Amino acid sequence: MDFNDSPQEAAFRAEVRAWMAKNAAEYASPPATPWSEAQIVALGRKWLKRKADAGYATITWPKAVGGRGGTAMEEVIFRQEERKYVLPDGPFLSIGVNMACPAIRRHGSPEQYQRFAPLTLSGDIVWCQLFSEPAAGSDLGGVRTRAVREGDNWIVNGQKVWNSWAHHADWAILLARTDPGAPKHKGLTFFVLDMRTPGVEARPIRQITGRTDFNETFLSDVVIPDSCRIGEVGEGWAVAMTVLMNERAGPRDKDGLVLRLIERARSAERPGGTALDSAQVRTTLARLYAEEQGVKYFGYRLLTSLSKGEPPSPAVAMIKLTQTHYAQLANAYAMDLDDFAGLFETPERPHQDQIFFEYLYQQGLRIAGGADEVLRNQIAERVLGMPQEMRADKDVPFDQIPR
Amino acid sequence: MDFNDSPQEAAFRAEVRAWMAKNAAEYASPPATPWSEAQIVALGRKWLKRKADAGYATITWPKAVGGRGGTAMEEVIFRQEERKYVLPDGPFLSIGVNMACPAIRRHGSPEQYQRFAPLTLSGDIVWCQLFSEPAAGSDLGGVRTRAVREGDNWIVNGQKVWNSWAHHADWAILLARTDPGAPKHKGLTFFVLDMRTPGVEARPIRQITGRTDFNETFLSDVVIPDSCRIGEVGEGWAVAMTVLMNERAGPRDKDGLVLRLIERARSAERPGGTALDSAQVRTTLARLYAEEQGVKYFGYRLLTSLSKGEPPSPAVAMIKLTQTHYAQLANAYAMDLDDFAGLFETPERPHQDQIFFEYLYQQGLRIAGGADEVLRNQIAERVLGMPQEMRADKDVPFDQIPR
């Protein structure tokens, strides 16, 4: 049992470090003034191209299709090294590279792949995802956006939501219903959509954090040529699954959150001392720390199985479930430590606003990318082998499912 | 808002107090040597008769059938006053008075009522309940014990479980399946059974507490005359529901548990003081106390609505749910306070064994008389108006439900 790279992993890491030192030097520290969204997108395009040219954008792809033929562990190592820099990155890049391209490669034609993959890897086109809808979140199979065949085209109408940075995207991957009379997962078709097509309107959604990271996207008589259909008509669910397989990337490493709480506790006053003197504070911090470290080392155990070439475990679900759990509590507790005063940003606590943001954001993470309830189902069903929920919508024509 | 009796209630309470002072004087304090089970049954018979003769055994029954025509609140008041004594009481009395008699009155014939009620109220017969089975607990409708008609008799075979003191009972109320081809709740019939009938064998069940409060009862070719059938054939579920309506009696008052913990904390050592100096201990005790008191005052609110003549609220489910929750934690914490030493009964902690018993027993209470999960369903469905679970066994012939 050790935390060290295997010899091959160590060699790869050394290679990546050298490459990063040379190619990411300008990103070694945060920008003097924060980038605007437009700047992030412009710089991101260039960064992706640089990685792709060196074969690092698509480490696990076969060499034949522009990849590197590397291992999942090498991809993890590359990401670990990337995280030491402040890079102009975001979903607008990963949706293209990790979702659109694999879906086109697996389900589209070679011509489609040739049309989109090189431009994506070179950063010439960046992507957004038009999947979720107001009535199709955890239950993605419930999408209602309609695509109706008209000659060589499809006419699309509907509303999508939770589309990250759709207003910066050149193209989108889109899931739409082409046969409302079929059972819900069988009437869907998968498209790529040029975001400049008339009838596409992306509006920002104001979130509870005050930010507008997401859009809702309205599609009104949008014309998509059939050449932009990926896979067969009615097989959109299978394509979407290929996409989503690639969505849940490695866990964000959150190490250090509780150590920062301990520092806060040390400077929070209590009658006769600091909060760190309180057995109550210590117990709360210890519980949070045990969760934080437990999930960190659980991540190491998953990496170990990746490193051994084993398939990804469905138990990965517990990482986000746990991280959002303790992070929501820890950020609340970061306020509690200063009692009433903890609710305000002041010169003494100049970064309190970041705590406020995190406390809101973690609640969002309990929902996004697999809600707590979905993750618990996944663990129960796919890890513990317990039966699925009874379904009321199986084998029922979509348009006959009660709304 | 006040805790006082209304003038009528106060008058009734005064009357009860006077009666108890006169009639329960020998039970004012615990017996010098603990009663044996047989003694409890023998004394219990007499105590019931004494109450019944004064009309207190069946306060809410109409006067026409031997009751008092009193209110639910009067019944509560009587019980409150009873609890100030150490009475020879138990399920063997209440099953007869509060379950068997009401069921016979509502669903049986007047002859049946005349046959059983007076003997029950006089303590001449005491009862047990043969309802649950190994495969029919929360899902009582799943009973498999078969009763087959043979002329004027029914031949009964099966196994019952969780029968309190069945070995002391004269008669039993019994739920059996008479039509396995009918949907599960429609093929049941309700009987009363003389426990001395050949083929009835009650065996004690050893529980995790070491006690044997319950039996499992085996029924082998037991003959029950049709005159002991209560209600129509196939209507046993409705009769059982009448019975169970009366089962969930008023909440056991647990006031004082946390105050006792505070006393323990005061004498538990900690570096430089006692456990009561620890902010962690204080927080834990405060949370337990807030639960304990919250449910106590919630009980007062339910009593208030009873006192106003309103129907019983399904929210009563939260009382047991909450009481077992904090009592399980509090009894564990009663050990924790003394750390390792808290796991042993010693001269310094002569009643620690009682803590051990309670910690085991509370876990049993989380299951008995409506498991936690059933109670949460009840609150969600009957208080919050949320839909029932999807059922796989509705309208399906019982013998075709997968086992």
Added chain:
Amino acid sequence: MNFDLSDEQKMLKDQVSRMLLDRAPPARLRELIDAGQDWDPDLWRALADMGLLGAAIPAEYGGLGLGEIDLCVIAGEIGRAVAPVPFFSSICLAAEAIRLAGSAAQKARWLPGLASGEVVGCLAVNEGRGFAGDRLEAAVSGDRLSGVKWPVSDAGVADIAVVVAVENGRTVLGLVDLQGPGVTCERLKGFDELRPHHRLAFSDAAFEAMTEADAAQVLKALYDRAAVYVAFEQIGGAEACLWMARDYALERRVFGRKLASYQAVKHNLADLYVYCELARSNAYWAAWAMETGSDQLPAAAASARVSATWAHEQAARENLQTHGGVGFTWAADCHFHYRRARLLALNVGAEEVWADRLVGALAGGDAR
């Protein structure tokens, strides 16, 4: 046994509830936040017109002369609606402080204005980090006050502040006219967007001492009472969250079934219901203790505080969770409570403080 609101109190509850639904709907709250408003003066006047501000103020001072339970009922509805008014500061803290510790002249001078809403009051105790009243630096010398108080709720809209300070090593309580010289008020950037908080700096400001009694004891009693009012406010908020979540779950369908039919959702909301009812039951006990002057008040107030904070925080979080992505949008109403629950969890002291007070009250000693 009559452990319930009276019929009149239930009517009052309905009346306030309907009025707030009408005058302070969520759309109005969003408007106020976007406009950076500290409060809704129109709503304040409407509350005053209904007599609600003076509900517990004696008739001789222009109030309705009802009891504390009535005030609790109103606080509960304020919490349910997240109503943008300084009700808690002005009525449950400042007016209560004056009732508890003001001289006859001070009562006559201020209570009528507080009851009519023409005067807004606030309470200035805290001095930044640490717990209320633990360690005071604001000092009175003669009839002049110097020092800094923060956070102070609603100070930006208040005319007077009840201030806790030290004078010759002794805790004192007094009144300060916030329009007077030597007072500056700065708005703080806080987590709750609907209740403004400020830093009040006093520099030789005029200070009118309030009580001959031990101000520390008055403060303790005032906080017991404040905890009860806040508990009702929290419970109102928690119940709003519970029913909002339940309604959404009944309406939303997932995998062809009502969201409300999933056992995880059902049990989660059943638990919230239990938390709300436990808190409400403790809060009734505390309201009863307050109105009857029972010596059970410290234990009852702390019990109500502990259980109401738990209920409100859990309900605010799980309401948002039940709403899924929609709940995370500004357009939905979950976030008002998600933020407010944090404010009310801390504004009269965190759980640890009240756990300490509770066990202190029960153990026969005091808080540590």
Added chain:
Amino acid sequence: MNFDLSDEQKMLKDQVSRMLLDRAPPARLRELIDAGQDWDPDLWRALADMGLLGAAIPAEYGGLGLGEIDLCVIAGEIGRAVAPVPFFSSICLAAEAIRLAGSAAQKARWLPGLASGEVVGCLAVNEGRGFAGDRLEAAVSGDRLSGVKWPVSDAGVADIAVVVAVENGRTVLGLVDLQGPGVTCERLKGFDELRPHHRLAFSDAAFEAMTEADAAQVLKALYDRAAVYVAFEQIGGAEACLWMARDYALERRVFGRKLASYQAVKHNLADLYVYCELARSNAYWAAWAMETGSDQLPAAAASARVSATWAHEQAARENLQTHGGVGFTWAADCHFHYRRARLLALNVGAEEVWADRLVGALAGGDAR
């Protein structure tokens, strides 16, 4: 990255697990309890014959000379089976103490016997109420020990005890032959029915001092290590509960459906799975720290302890809950864990103690 057991360790785990399943099935446990037995000497010999008792004892003293991780693996399986042997007392406490602090002669004298199982050891630290080692009254004068130690696990079957005492105000550690004069041993009535605990009274008993080093520091290190072994034992127990509950839920039908298809049951067990895996991950970290001599051991051991205690207690309770009425019977196997979880939650110190040590380790100071 290779953060997993080695293939050899996995084989060891399977081997121990199968052996215990075979030799210490639940029926055997019930037999022992009914017979009032302190342990199962046959099983002890079988463990010794497999070399498991000496797994981490150096080869020069008759052990296998494997590492601490191997010992953790064995402890985990002991916990899974609730095996009725003094493994923790004799191997994880007494032998570890001698390895840490014994002289060469003491090691040579005792470790071979402990490894072969012919000698059983125990650790006598506690003196009733309070925390281990906080306040000692047992005193050494010259080479004689007097005082009372309780609770001491497995003292009734032990030949020697490692005893912590004071000598001239200094904490000392030494060995006492329990068969020697001046020693009495009385069995205590405890909550766990499968591991006996005793009160040891010493009256001028022969005491052989063990270390020149600071015994308080040795004790601290010993408890860090003990916490890791217990964490594995707890996790083994927790996993046994989780899978027992899952198997029962898959088999049992309620309302025409498998119990395992109810979301409340699914989510409850999914949570238990998470608790188990978090605890196991921390326990691996701690085992790694122990075997490599890392200075992360205090934080890692405490993290493992805190999460393993939580996992074990929750799993033991919810396993019983999942089993319903059946779980409440002596004939079912849930109660062994329900009782054992309490013992292991406290036997090396309650959560509060370890939370204190953990934050002390992280904050750069020590426990308070």
